[in-house]
Amino acid sequence: MPTAIYFIVIGLILDLFGVVLLFKFGILPKNLWNHILMDSGMREEDERRHKIGSNIGLTCLILGFALQIIGTLIQYNV
Numbered sequence: 001m002p003t004a005i006y007f008i009v010i011g012l013i014l015d016l017f018g019v020v021l022l023f024k025f026g027i028l029p030k031n032l033w034n035h036i037l038m039d040s041g042m043r044e045e046d047e048r049r050h051k052i053g054s055n056i057g058l059t060c061l062i063l064g065f066a067l068q069i070i071g072t073l074i075q076y077n078v
Contacts, residue, residue: 007071014064021057025050 004071004075007067007074011064011067011071014060014067016064018057018060018062018064021053021060025053025057027054027058
């Protein structure tokens with residue numbers, strides 16, 4: 001049972017980290033990146049940082065959710 005708690009807590013921490021990253025960088029469809037670059041004059045370096053930040057945030061959310069599911073399944077012996 002204690003192993004399940006570790007999965008759940010680590011999953012929650014990853015979810016929190018992912019939400020913070022997504023709040024900061026956002027998720028935009030790929031076809032909007034070109035419009036943002038033209039409108040705002042964003043440098044390629046900033047664009048790359050935003051894409052990486054949003055991808056890491058989304059990955060953390062998905063991993064955190066998966067770890068919570070695994071922890072719950074372990075906890076209830078499913």
